[in-house]
Amino acid sequence: MSPNPPPNADHELVERTLREAQEAMRRLQEAQEAALRVTGSGESADGLVKAASDGRGGITGISLNPRAERAAPPREHVTG
Template sequence: MSSPWGYGGAGGAVENMLRQAQEQQRRLAEFQQQRADLRVTGESPDGLVRVTVDGEMKVGDIELNARAMRLDSYTLAESLQAAIDVAYAAFNERQQELLTEMLGGSELVRRAQEGSLTPEDWFRQFGVDLSDPTRGLRR
């Protein structure tokens, strides 16, 4: 016996929504993996210190040029902090790029950051109109 909705009716709408949710989940997992794999390096303006930040935003490798050993402790600390600041800025910039790729555009990212991105706008970006109650019922 066939469903009164016909093939692709309510069941098709649910299947379509599930596929879209799975695609979003896949994209989010991909973003999270790319973020976890991130490694960025920052260098102090004097070039004496290089610092690498990993995907957990932890400072990993610290490289000191041999000339850095001649610096007083205050100047060395400033160079180290500058390199860390550069690395964190580079990390945030790269993370922003990954987020923009995942969301499908910088406008969505900007709106998400300011809190004006609604779920309807998010889904509309991917071809789903939540305001249409018959969206999956038509053939």
């Protein structure tokens, strides 16, 4: 026969589990906030177009060299 656990063992287990869950949530929140601070940028191979984005994937800036429009092929207009 196994020994009986102390009367407050369940309470201590629940308290410890709650603390661990709260710590995990705090770390997750920190990671999410850090991800939002990440930025990125890139440019076309010829350097005529540059873009920047934020941690959500939103475009925060676009820079077009005036030569970019002249280098582009003519556009076809489609009417619906």
